[in-house]
Amino acid sequence: MIRTSRLGPFRLTTKVPGDKSISHRSVMFGSIAEGVTEIEGFLPGADCLSTIHCFRQMGVEIERTSPTSVRVKGKGFAGLAEPRVPLDVGNSGTTIRLLLGILAGSSIFATLVGDESIGRRPMGRVVKPLRRMGAVIDGRRDGSYTPLAVRGSKLTGIRYESPVASAQVKSCLLLAGLKAEGMTTVIEPSRSRDHTERMLPAFGCQVEVRDREVSLAGGQHLSAARVQVPGDISSAAFLLAAALVVPGAEVTIEDVGLNPTRTGILDALAMMGAKIQIEETGSWCNEPVGRVTVTAGELQGATIGGELIPRLIDEIPILAVVATQAKGTTVIKDAEELKVKETNRIATTVNELRKLGAKIEETEDGMIIEGPVVLSGGRCDSHGDHRIGMAMAIAGLAAEQEVIVEHTEAIDVSFPRFVNKIHEMELNQIRKLGKTY
Numbered sequence: 266m267i268r269t270s271r272l273g274p275f276r277l278t279t280k281v282p283g284d285k286s287i288s289h290r291s292v293m294f295g296s297i298a299e300g301v302t303e304i305e306g307f308l309p310g311a312d313c314l315s316t317i318h319c320f321r322q323m324g325v326e327i328e329r330t331s332p333t334s335v336r337v338k339g340k341g342f343a344g345l346a347e348p349r350v351p352l353d354v355g356n357s358g359t360t361i362r363l364l365l366g367i368l369a370g371s372s373i374f375a376t377l378v379g380d381e382s383i384g385r386r387p388m389g390r391v392v393k394p395l396r397r398m399g400a401v402i403d404g405r406r407d408g409s410y411t412p413l414a415v416r417g418s419k420l421t422g423i424r425y426e427s428p429v430a431s432a433q434v435k436s437c438l439l440l441a442g443l444k445a446e447g448m449t450t451v452i453e454p455s456r457s458r459d460h461t462e463r464m465l466p467a468f469g470c471q472v473e474v475r476d477r478e479v480s481l482a483g484g485q486h487l488s489a490a491r492v493q494v495p496g497d498i499s500s501a502a503f504l505l506a507a508a509l510v511v512p513g514a515e516v517t518i519e520d521v522g523l524n525p526t527r528t529g530i531l532d533a534l535a536m537m538g539a540k541i542q543i544e545e546t547g548s549w550c551n552e553p554v555g556r557v558t559v560t561a562g563e564l565q566g567a568t569i570g571g572e573l574i575p576r577l578i579d580e581i582p583i584l585a586v587v588a589t590q591a592k593g594t595t596v597i598k599d600a601e602e603l604k605v606k607e608t609n610r611i612a613t614t615v616n617e618l619r620k621l622g623a624k625i626e627e628t629e630d631g632m633i634i635e636g637p638v639v640l641s642g643g644r645c646d647s648h649g650d651h652r653i654g655m656a657m658a659i660a661g662l663a664a665e666q667e668v669i670v671e672h673t674e675a676i677d678v679s680f681p682r683f684v685n686k687i688h689e690m691e692l693n694q695i696r697k698l699g700k701t702y
């Protein structure tokens with residue numbers, strides 16, 4: 266459980282834990298590469314630890330040399346050992362979908378299970394195209410849901426027009442494509458995060474990107490790399506949002522990933538009139554990195570939809586919190602994908618924010634929020650969804666009464682020690698004459 270209450274003006278300069286998407290990929294690619302991959306800035310969140318656990322069960326030696334440093338002794342694709350027990354992906358959609366792509370073209374048999382939430386998430390979106398490549402996969406409801414079983418087999422490359430802009434679908438098929446005969450191409454309706462395309466070249470693979478189309482040739486081998494993981498912009502979003510719901514606040518996040526396929530949240534906040542300064546300071550393993558500062562100020566409602574959605578998909582719950590403090594109507598549309606995340610995030614965001622006094626309506630493909638409102642506060646629940654838990658805790662910083670968020674253990678999935686950042690904000694309140702404003 267986390268309790269938060271209204272904050273006075275504060276200034277905070279901080280860093281956030283490593284990017285979840287990049288941390289997963291660094292362990293996966295390192296495991297199927299030849300040689301030793303060294304990862305720095307790894308996210309020690311539950312999801313990425315699930316990825317480590319799965320590869321250890323396939324005989325890969327993975328050493329955690331510090332809480333955020335990982336050494337992976339790669340086995341090459343062919344070196345993966347057949348796991349004797351089901352691979353447990355926990356709560357992680359990225360782990361299961363990318364792993365399916367790796368296993369489909371392997372020479373082993375494996376079963377995949379996850380928690381109750383994973384059991385509700387659609388797997389047909391990767392199982393169906395993988396079967397077209399020749400994969401042998403079975404599972405509950407004809408492979409639409411976990412538990413799943415994969416028997417590695419010979420694959421052939423395909424040209425696949427994905428109906429959804431999903432980096433998990435794209436990455437799964439590209440990983441299977443590495444073991445397939447011929448070319449594999451994935452075309453997306455709009456661009457999803459491109460970490461796979463950026464990281465594979467660092468591991469010695471050639472990937473061709475043309476607008477919404479990504480291709481690679483089968484039969485390529487990966488060789489070990491050094492990966493420095495930038496801070497996760499999706500985690501930073503919660504702290505930046507705090508600067509927008511607390512009058513007089515300012516938050517700076519350093520060393521955060523600024524990959525344009527991930528910075529949709531900064532664009533959306535700018536559309537709402539937020540004062541944002543972005544400074545790119547470098548490139549880590551083909552990923553732009555920098556510093557972002559958000560300063561409190563008046564916000565207006567905006568319409569957020571279309572190609573922006575895949576670039577901020579995980580940030581929509583916190584965007585909704587910010588929208589409660591913006592003047593006018595905010596419409597979030599084209600976001601049906603939210604229904605198949607850890608929870609149905611349209612329903613959980615709307616229901617939980619309403620408990621705190623927000624004016625918010627659910628729609629078929631998103632939500633409509635009216636602001637500004639003074640949130641009343643009260644009791645709400647993460648429903649086991651890390652992003653909902655954090656969004657509600659940040660809402661509490663602007664509420665009249667205390668906000669109590671239940672089931673916040675889930676936050677460890679992507680942002681261990683999130684609550685310490687709230688304490689840092691509290692400690693950094695600007696004090697005048699011994700009073701806290």
Ligand SMILES: O=C(O)C1=C[C@@H](OP(=O)(O)O)[C@@H](O)[C@H](O)C1
Nearest residue numbers: 286359430431432433434578579
């Ligand atoms: O590829 C990834 O690392 C991710 C892709 C996104 O999911 P979809 O591909 O299902 O959109 C995102 O929501 C998830 O947090 C991480």
Ligand SMILES: C=C(OP(=O)(O)O)C(=O)O
Nearest residue numbers: 356357358359579606607
């Ligand atoms: C949807 C998420 O992750 P995953 O799909 O990997 O479970 C998330 O982190 O918000």
